[in-house]
Amino acid sequence: MLTNKTPWIVLLIVWMAGSTWWHVCKIKQLCADDAPETTLTAPASGFTLADGSRFSVGLPGTVNFAKSGAVPNLTRFDVSLDSVATYLQNNPDRQLILTGYYTASETNPSSFSNLGIARAEAIKASLVQRGVEAGSLLTTGVERADLTFNAAGDSVNAGVNGSFAAMMATVASPDSAVSASLASTSTTVPITATVAAGATEETLAKTQKYESVFTPIDLYFKSGSSDYIRTDETRKFFKEAIQYLRTNKDKDLALTGYTDSEGSEDINLNLSKKRANSLKKRLLLQGVSSSQIESGGKGEADPKASNDTESGRKANRRVTVVVQ
Secondary structure (H helix, E strand, C coil): CCCCCHHHHHHHHHHHHHHHHHHHHHHCCCCCCCCCCCCCCCCCCCEEEEECCCEEEEECCCEEEECCCCCEECCCCHHHHHHHHHHHHHCCCEEEEEEEEECCCCCCCCCCCCHHHHHHHHHHHHHHHCCCCHHHEEEEEEECCCCCECCCCCEEEEEEEEEEEECCCCCCCCCCCCCCCCCCCCCCCCCCCCCCCCCCHHHHHHCCCCCCCCCCEEEEECCCCCCECCCHHHHHHHHHHHHHHHHCCCCCEEEEECCCCCCCHHHHHHHHHHHHHHHHHHHHHCCCCHHHEEEEECCCCCCCCCCCCHHHHHHHCEEEEEEC
């Protein structure tokens, strides 16, 4: 039997149904017909992906993902990705290292060991579809506590970053990024570095820039010292490398020590090993497993610069570090 309250009840039901639809389909975007590829488009402000002075391309924003998702929102990225693909195809000596980020609060529904790798692999797949050789693309995943979300908390901002490096190795499988080990190579590195006269160990240390844990970085030492000179770039390298090794137990860090040519070969060989081992001890204290650290020395072999000058000898007193 209808009553005077019937119209109000009907209106209440309609309002509740409309509110539910709006929340599920428009806010959460869970309705199939309305759901976009991801829940957040790239911000209007862009940034530049560059390979030094060799190449640069403007990107329309950061690459974003749904929370716990590995499908990137590449809206407006077609032109930029085409440009990156063309550059890599025309420069086979260069690699693009794709680092995917994730937070501890996210789940990993992918088949990869962590969500960061899954996100990096998604960008890699897009570039491979554009004709880029898989070996020109390295992928890695890093957990970050400072990763930001959108206001609703369901989309990750800047889920992938990229950096260029010299070609070092190809990817052995979709879940790994392998670089050549300087510690295991038996070839002699040609003397190509030109060091300015009067250069100090401090100025040499400052020339080293962090690109990726897969890009070797050199640590410099005072004559006879086994304590390397620290910079903001080396701190950044080890922060990322330690985090990566903690979450990828099948990966290693290679430490290769070198000296200048002053003194006997035996003394120099022992000093180069001492430099590498000193660094290994520091890493062990920071929680890196000893099974993940390869430490060795080559003495005065493979000079980076000429030992005929003081500045060249300073450049040769180093430890090269790389994740492999």
